[in-house]
Amino acid sequence: MEAFIFDLDGVITDTAHYHYIAWKELAKSINIDIDEKFNESLKGISRLESLESILKLKGREYDFSYEEKVILANKKNDYYKELIKNVTPKDILPGIKELLNETKDKGIKIGLASASKNADAVLQNLQLKDYFDFVADASKCTQSKPNPEIFLMAIKGLNVDPKDCIGFEDASAGIEAINSANMYSVGIGDENVLKEANYIVKNTTDLDFNTLIKKYIQYYSK
Numbered sequence: 001m002e003a004f005i006f007d008l009d010g011v012i013t014d015t016a017h018y019h020y021i022a023w024k025e026l027a028k029s030i031n032i033d034i035d036e037k038f039n040e041s042l043k044g045i046s047r048l049e050s051l052e053s054i055l056k057l058k059g060r061e062y063d064f065s066y067e068e069k070v071i072l073a074n075k076k077n078d079y080y081k082e083l084i085k086n087v088t089p090k091d092i093l094p095g096i097k098e099l100l101n102e103t104k105d106k107g108i109k110i111g112l113a114s115a116s117k118n119a120d121a122v123l124q125n126l127q128l129k130d131y132f133d134f135v136a137d138a139s140k141c142t143q144s145k146p147n148p149e150i151f152l153m154a155i156k157g158l159n160v161d162p163k164d165c166i167g168f169e170d171a172s173a174g175i176e177a178i179n180s181a182n183m184y185s186v187g188i189g190d191e192n193v194l195k196e197a198n199y200i201v202k203n204t205t206d207l208d209f210n211t212l213i214k215k216y217i218q219y220y221s222k
């Protein structure tokens with residue numbers, strides 16, 4: 001095992017919820033209502049694609065010019081940036097710090113593959129930056145998950161073989177991206193949503209280092 005590569009929002013911290021609150025607020029300003037079920041489909045998806053998807057809900061994707069869409073997406077980002085100002089190390093999801101410590105102790109590299117251009121600020125606020133050997137830069141990524149690009153960037157940056165890596169995700173688009181990158185995928189959340197994952201746990205507290213390694217070995221020895 002060479003590396004563990006993590007998604008950020010919804011895996012390391014619950015910023016997935018802040019993304020939802022910010023999109024809900026933005027959608028409300030243009031008279032569109034979104035709910036948590038719809039929000040599932042936005043997880044892991046880039047900012048502009050998320051906006052497109054919200055507009056499509058009401059067939060309004062042609063009502064706005066590209067420039068207007070950029071303004072709307074920036075407005076969402078302003079709401080989001082206000083919300084993440086409150087993120088502190090207390091917001092690291094339970095079990096994650098223990099897993100990161102054990103991973104480091106075992107000499108396994110740690111990478112981040114988040115689609116968020118705010119990932120660095122969030123890691124900073126969580127005081128977790130030092131754990132990461134490589135953080136893939138979302139602003140250099142041209143393809144949204146489920147495309148594997150961001151995971152492939154992390155694999156390259158860490159200089160590892162995808163078969164020797166485990167990827168962690170809370171979104172179905174993210175699991176698809178990990179699988180396409182030829183890594184072993186671990187889904188955290190609802191098994192109906194994450195059914196394509198090689199191994200699924202309900203919560204971050206269920207991420208036990210030894211079990212993860214055992215499941216990974218079992219998978220490749222099939």
Ligand SMILES: O=P(O)(O)OC[C@H]1O[C@@H](O)[C@H](O)[C@@H](O)[C@@H]1O
Pocket residue numbers: 008009016019042043044045046047050077114115116117118119138
């Ligand atoms: O708007 P940002 O911070 O660049 O984030 C882009 C995407 O980042 C992903 O991590 C989130 O799951 C998505 O919900 C979000 O849209």
Ligand SMILES: [Mg+2]
Pocket residue numbers: 007008009010011016043044169170171174
């Ligand atoms: Mg996520």
